[in-house]
Amino acid sequence: MKMKCLLSLSYDGTDYSGWIIQPNQRTIQGELEKALKAITKTTNFKVLGASKTDAGVHALDQKVLVTLEFAPNLDQFKGALNKALPKAIRITNITKPEAEFDIRYPIQKTYHYIINDQDDDIFSQRFELRWSKGLIDIKALQEIMNLFVGTHDFKLFSGLTSQEAQIIKTVRQIDEITVFRNSNNRVVIEFQAKGFIRYQIRMIVGAALAVYQNKHFSKVDLREKLQGIGEKSPIVAPACGLCLQKIKYS
Known part of the structure; x- marks a missing residue:
């Protein structure tokens, strides 16, 4: 059963090459996907960020939609991800979005x-x-x-x-x-x-x-x-x- 989770991320972007994953570069998306892989023991997930912040740029409220092949306990999932992530990246909130939610179209x-x-x-x-x-x-x-x-x-x-x-x-x-x-x-x-x-x-x-x-x-x-x-x-x-x-x- 697939489930979508909406994450709110805060990060110090100083030591990262921006949000979007890039080969041979440390990125916020790359670190998040690494943490997801470590916890779920699979690569069967999808990560979509709301804003492609540039190298060195920070965030207090980046939004990320994660699609999983299972339905986790959200509080436990948040805690496990934060343990697996570098200290410069933190998930501050995790929710289950409405079915019609589209992360690509913020107001x-x-x-x-x-x-x-x-x-x-x-x-x-x-x-x-x-x-x-x-x-x-x-x-x-x-x-x-x-x-x-x-x-x-x-x-x-x-x-x-x-x-x-x-x-x-x-x-x-x-x-x-x-x-x-x-x-x-x-x-x-x-x-x-x-x-x-x-x-x-x-x-x-x-x-x-x-x-x-x-x-x-x-x-x-x-x-x-x-x-x-x-x-x-x-x-x-x-x-x-x-x-x-x-x-x-x-």
Whole structure:
């Protein structure tokens, strides 16, 4: 009897080559499948992730649909998987989804990009961009980020090759971008949309910070690039600051 399980995963992506399984690379999906194989003593399972996070990117709420050939006790199954997984990867929740559930179609994904413009905290540097150019003006950065909200052609803010850009839709909608300081006084840039293209958020952050510093290009250049005019944005913000916060289905 086949059974589907919906997992919620948290992970520190620093030492991994992203979510999706790749030959000769340590990946989150690869480690999960290794743990599943060790527990079930079989490879007769299917794993499908909701978001293909890039190398070095973290997650608090990655969603994963696992199809098994048997029906496990979910609490025991969760505990066994967590014992078999590396310490940097944790299953925080496991449920049986509704029959009509489709992991490929979330309503919204929320990502945070975190910037530390305060201090040299070595204990958080794996999870934030260290900014040593003075305190960031939240209002000024928000004004730049507002340019990216709405529907635009993000092909010049993506890691897609020219061949991929002909196949993968690059006209996307970003529902909201909010810049704020969290309780640790870090700058948080929150992105909300149905989905994102490879490197899209990191390239947006890189370009926005360049405009904020009056380097490389201006707001006018950003507006042109969002129409697909000009060269691809050359700045990709480091992966360490990016975290998948939540995936919403209803």
